[in-house]
Amino acid sequence: MRAVVQHRYGGPETLSLAEVEAPVPADDEVLIRVHAVAVSKGDALVMRGTPRAVRLAFGLRRPKRQILGRDVAGEVASVGARVTRFRVGDAVYAESDQGGYAEFVAVQERFVARRPATVDAVHAAAVPVSGTTALQGLRLAGIGPGAHLLVNGASGGVGGFVVQLAKAMGAEVTGVCSTAKAEHVRAIGADHIVDYTREDFTAGAARYDAIFDLVADHPLGRVRRALAPRGTLVLSSGTGGAVFGPFGRIIRASVMSVFVSQRLRPLAATRNGDDLAELARRIDAGEIVPFVDEVFPLERAAEAVARLESGEVRGKVVIEV
Known part of the structure; x- marks a missing residue:
């Protein structure tokens, strides 16, 4: 699959498009074909390895996990043997810890929810984190x-x-x-x-x-x-x-x-599929609207992160895959 990878800490210039092996879902995981992934401040911090203390978790000298991105929206490509709530083709969104700047990502079923029915994947990706x-x-x-x-x-x-x-x-x-x-x-x-x-x-x-x-x-x-x-x-x-x-x-x-x-x-926010389901209900009820500032293709992910870091953003920056 195509993915945006990073081999060293630094600015957006450290991000590059590459071909990598697609993930295989575990028994309790859903494999999502990513249609869109949002860029978050957390992505930028991990990319730069700042503050320095984060490197204790993400790699002292270089990133342990080479793909950024937590907020994903797309459709179910396959499911693990113990997954019961989702089927292939379901429109879903999730907060991933495996890297969403990619064509596929595997996420545990409990952190996945059905996408709001009233918005597209780009706007759904703006929601999770x-x-x-x-x-x-x-x-x-x-x-x-x-x-x-x-x-x-x-x-x-x-x-x-x-x-x-x-x-x-x-x-x-x-x-x-x-x-x-x-x-x-x-x-x-x-x-x-x-x-x-x-x-x-x-x-x-x-x-x-x-x-x-x-x-x-x-x-x-x-x-x-x-x-x-x-x-x-x-x-x-x-x-x-x-x-x-x-x-x-x-x-x-x-x-x-x-x-x-x-x-x-x-506040230490945690991944929660039930919260995503509540947010989807509120979006479909018209109580909240996800705002997207700008959309970039996957090959321009570095520009998307630079846009976020500019401080001029209203709402979210999203990468379309």
């Missing part, structure tokens, strides 16, 4: 009718789903973004906009029941000033120091949370 991160984070925050939520990083892949899901849950939503992306964030449902190029949400008078922080561009103490006395801060950002990335901030928040009335909660 970002959508489940948003859904699990909002549950952690306890968002419900009447809650006032601030989303720091509202224009990105995860942020867009947070805004839409929170609105569907009955919350009042404030989105933090740049001037150029304000209309997009308002269009996807935000009630209020904070333009970070003009104002600092931590310096204002507003206090929020929950803050979903996808950027980590303010010290924890300042973020807490914008949080209600018993509010919840959800921490979900891959940024931080060059060696340990966000882990220092996560440790500080976990320790601090013991001594304050506010809940400071790091």
Whole structure:
């Protein structure tokens, strides 16, 4: 099969198209013929091997796994002997840990769900990682009718789903973004906009029941000033120091949370087929819409990752296979 591979850490220039052996599904796996795969910030971090601590898991000197990509959408090509919920030809989507920048990928049945019926594969691929991160984070925050939520990083892949899901849950939503992306964030449902190029949400008078922080561009103490006395801060950002990335901030928040009335909660989103099924239901019900910024063919995967890293993206960048 064709796949985009990487033999060393670095920028998009390290990615190249190659012929590799197609995976064979295990007894509990579904082999998906990939029609589209989304590009995520996690892909870019793994590609560069940053922060350095990630190399303990992904390879100290060079990547152990040479194919990037977690968000896949396509159709079932074959199934393992113990698979019962899917048949060849089913339209599905999934979060893979085997590398989705390829024509085929094998995924355990429990992490696969039927694709939303109302969107194509390109838009379905925009959902898994970002959508489940948003859904699990909002549950952690306890968002419900009447809650006032601030989303720091509202224009990105995860942020867009947070805004839409929170609105569907009955919350009042404030989105933090740049001037150029304000209309997009308002269009996807935000009630209020904070333009970070003009104002600092931590310096204002507003206090929020929950803050979903996808950027980590303010010290924890300042973020807490914008949080209600018993509010919840959800921490979900891959940024931080060059060696340990966000882990220092996560440790500080976990320790601090013991001594304050506010809940400071790091989010470690996990793969979940049931969550994908819920997101598909919500998409088909019109509650949320996957937004795609730009689509690239597989042979231009390096350009797709560079586009994501540009910081100019609204929604998701997707590779069509």
